[in-house]
Amino acid sequence: MTSLKKILITSICLLLALLALCTSMAGFQKRKTDPKKKVMPNILIVTVDDMAYNSVGVFGCRISGITPNIDKLAAEGMEFTYAFVNTAVCQPCRESLQTGRYPHNNGAEGFEPIKSEVPTLSEQLRKAGYINGILGKEIHLQPLEKFCWDYIPFKTEKDSVWRNSFGRNPKFYHDYSARFFQMAKTANKPFFLLANSQDPHRPFAGSADDTAEFGNRRPPLTRQYSPEEVDVPGYLPDIPNVRKEVAQYYGSVHRADQSIGGVLDALKESGMADNTLVIFLSDHGAAFPFSKSQCYFNSDKTPLIIKWPHKVKPGSVDSTHMISGIDLMPTILDALGLPLVPHLDGRSYLPLLFGKKQSGRTYVYATFYQIFAKIRYPMRALEDKNFGYIYNFWSDGKLAMTGDATSGLTWKAMVKAAQTDPYIAQRVELYKHRVPEEFYDFKKDPNGLHNLVNDPAYSSEVQKFRDKMLEVMRNFNDPAFQAFRDRKQTGVIKEFMQQQKVKASHTGHDIRF
Known part of the structure; x- marks a missing residue:
């Protein structure tokens, strides 16, 4: 060759x-x-702490410019008129959001960890390849290992600056969110970020308690309101010190909105907003009497907004269906095409995001068990669009209500005014000792001022709600079922409450980081 x-x-x-x-x-x-x-898609859940649903502009607040960032999010997504949380206190509510179960089924009725065998949302997302991060309210999801956080600023970055912000500094919410988004980019993984503003939880911005708790390290005051600028909630008396504290509360509401805005700005700057499902809600109502740590309409109703680019129609509103906090986890898993975990109490409302209808969403069930001080106040409520029924197992005329809502100016002002004002005296007495049964006509009385449980005109509706509540309690394995069923028998409620006291004494605040 x-x-x-x-x-x-x-x-x-x-x-x-x-x-x-x-x-x-x-x-x-x-x-x-x-x-x-x-x-x-990425998942971003942003929450506020102790914010009444109607403190948000698009949900009815009349204070101009109070929540511009949340309002903008609503314009880009879907509002839910009838969204509720199932337990109106921080840790039990947040652990229900993450497990899709009522507190009596996930093991965390008070401020304790969930059961080790209960699956969590962040656990399922980790298995699906997500990187998980959390900002604020870290201690209210326990035990730590069940929530699979890859990013907790003061733990994973050995950074004390975040902790010193007390979860109330909008700049830090922007900066630490940006760090996490970059972390997800570098890892080339979809992300789940749970960003929780500590506002407008007490102490309120600019109050004496704010100064006493934080001193010269207190968070920035981004805006303050005068008592004349605000509307006093209808379930509170409009007297000077109540109006003064409500104005301070709205200063915290505005700062919460700015923190939420910081997270959303960081998301936009990351270039990943177009592929991110964003969910906004409050964990329950404001820390005032007849709101937080109760089962009233103003306790459980939450300003839910969901934005999902190219999926959810911007500026849409669902005013038809009633949804609950236990529905959040199954909805997210459904949206991602991930398998649902067993024994969920909630169910997915994914069809609603696409403007479709869904049967069986005509009522919500709310529960309450225990405050942080380990005092049991078991309550149950059933609500539809028109009426609300509450049963207070603890109401015996002796045990008095206490907790976060009885601190600060409002409760002190009510107690003082009750000495000379018969109407306020009646409201103070009702809040302190309650009555076993309450029934309200929400269309006429959303603030729950007129208990109709003994009104003959409503007797058939009251009985209908009693029967339905018994059915719901049975379906959800509520440990209060038997006590409610046999409530008219001598000694049944007293024995149930004794069991509750024993249970409360054995609960612990297991916080690990």
């Missing part, structure tokens, strides 16, 4: 090898960028 032929054959072989390599690389590139491959 001549040298020329050898060169020619060698050249042809090299060319064929090069073509084969190029074909292989092209196939690899095609597989790598295959448009059919599912891209998992």
Whole structure:
């Protein structure tokens, strides 16, 4: 074979090898960028702490510019008129959001950890390849290992600056969110961020308690309101010190909105907003009497907003269906196409995000068990769009209500005014000792001022709610079922409350980081 032929054959072989390599690389590139491959959306849940639903502009607040960032989110997503949480106190509510179960079914009725065998949302997302982060309210999801956080600023970054913000500094919410989003980009993973503003939880912005608790390290005052600028909630008396404290509360509401805005700004700057499902809600009502740590309409109703680019119609409103906090976890898993975990109390409302209808969403069930001070105040409530029924197991005329809502100016002002004002005296007495049964006509009385349980005109409705509550309690394995069923029998409620006291004494605040 001549040298020329050898060169020619060698050249042809090299060319064929090069073509084969190029074909292989092209196939690899095609597989790598295959448009059919599912891209998992990021999940961002932003919450506020102790914010009444109607403190948000789009949900009825009349203070101009109070929540511009939340209002903008609503314009870009869907509002839910009838969204509720199932337990109106921080840790039990948040652990229900993360487990899809009522507190009596996840093991955390007070401020204790959930059962080790109960699956969590963040646990399922970790299994699906997500990177998980949390900002604020970290201590209210326990035990730590069940929530699989890859990012907790003061733990994972050994950074005390975040902790010193007390969860109330909008700049820190922006900066630490931005760090987490970059962390997700670097890891090339979808993310789940749970960003929780500590506002407008007490102490309220600019109050004496604010100064006493935080001193010269207190969070920035982004805006203060005068008592004349605000509306006093209808379930509170409109007297000077109540109005003064409500104004301080709204200063905290505005700062909470700015913290939420900081997170949303960081998301936009990350370039990942277009593929992020954003959910906003409050964990329950404001820390005032007849709101937080109760089962009233103003206790459990939450300003739920969901934005999902290219999926949820911007500016849409669902005013038809009633949904609960226990429905959040199954909805997210459903949206991601992930399998639902067993023994969920809630169910997915994913069809509602697409403007569809869903049967069986005509009522919500609310529960309450125990305050942080380990005092049991068991309550149950059933609500539809028109009426609300509450049963107070603890109401015996002796045990008095206490807790977060009885601190500060409002309760002190009510107690003082009760000395000379018969109407306020009646409200103070009702709050302190309650009555076993309450029934309200929400269409006429959303603030729960007129208990109709003994009104003959409503007797058939009251009985209908009693019967339905018994059915719901049975369906959800509520440990109060038997006591409610046999409540008219002598000694049944007293024995139930004794069991509750024993249970409370055995609960612990297991906080680990």
